[in-house]
Amino acid sequence: MLPSINVVGSPVTAMRSAEQLETILTWAEARERRMVCVANVHMLMEARWDEGFGGLLQKADMVTPDGTPLVWMMRRLGAPEQDRVAGMDMLPRLCRLAAERDLAVFFLGSTTETLARMRERLAIECPGLRIAGMESPPFRPLTDEEDTELVQRIRSSGAQLVLVSLGCPKQERWMETHRDRLPAVLIGLGAAFPVYAGTQTMAPQWMRDAGLEWLYRLGQEPRRLFKRYWRTNLPFMWLAFRQLGLRNP
Numbered sequence: 001m002l003p004s005i006n007v008v009g010s011p012v013t014a015m016r017s018a019e020q021l022e023t024i025l026t027w028a029e030a031r032e033r034r035m036v037c038v039a040n041v042h043m044l045m046e047a048r049w050d051e052g053f054g055g056l057l058q059k060a061d062m063v064t065p066d067g068t069p070l071v072w073m074m075r076r077l078g079a080p081e082q083d084r085v086a087g088m089d090m091l092p093r094l095c096r097l098a099a100e101r102d103l104a105v106f107f108l109g110s111t112t113e114t115l116a117r118m119r120e121r122l123a124i125e126c127p128g129l130r131i132a133g134m135e136s137p138p139f140r141p142l143t144d145e146e147d148t149e150l151v152q153r154i155r156s157s158g159a160q161l162v163l164v165s166l167g168c169p170k171q172e173r174w175m176e177t178h179r180d181r182l183p184a185v186l187i188g189l190g191a192a193f194p195v196y197a198g199t200q201t202m203a204p205q206w207m208r209d210a211g212l213e214w215l216y217r218l219g220q221e222p223r224r225l226f227k228r229y230w231r232t233n234l235p236f237m238w239l240a241f242r243q244l245g246l247r248n249p
């Protein structure tokens with residue numbers, strides 16, 4: 001059991017980013033069936049409101065602190081050295097380390113264009129990376145037959161790491177459903193695929209460090225994200241202040 005800290009009701013793994021990556025790679029080398037969730041404010045609030053999704057995070061093998069507010073909370077709650085373990089950073093780092101250790105990686109999600117661009121960039125930045133497969137599933141739910149065939153393709157590919165980009169909470173539900181059927185580490189990476197492919201831009205480092213990445217993304221997709229942020233960010237702030245206030249009166 002990895003060390004964790006409760007952040008507004010959900011466990012978040014309390015380990016430095018290098019330790020978390022090393023743990024993931026060790027699991028992958030042993031072909032252990034594991035599930036890694038990359039958590040931000042949105043995910044923790046979904047877990048707060050949806051009991052089933054909250055239970056999913058409780059059962060995850062690792063929940064990384066992707067969002068800067070989570071890191072700030074954890075530092076106040078007993079992990080002063082905690083750093084951010086973000087999906088945008090994990091993807092290239094994992095791929096470079098996987099290439100060094102000869103681990104096979106399967107990429108699931110996003111669009112065929114995004115996956116093609118990722119393959120081109122990976123060939124340059126991670127030479128020798130064993131790409132077990134890349135698939136862009138349809139946005140509709142898969143039939144039982146299609147799902148069985150997908151699982152068989154992933155198993156047959158020899159993948160030890162399965163990177164999933166289907167969006168929250170869809171990717172986490174997919175991983176929970178399939179973790180026992182795949183001898184690999186499943187990692188939900190959200191928007192990391194299009195960012196790495198260059199079809200979506202990343203916030204400047206200073207905004208990420210200041211916890212303002214949400215503002216940058218809001219400027220990119222105001223219609224889609226305004227309602228989400230209004231629904232999640234303000235309640236998270238209230239819960240965070242309440243938790244910290246109860247701990248440090």
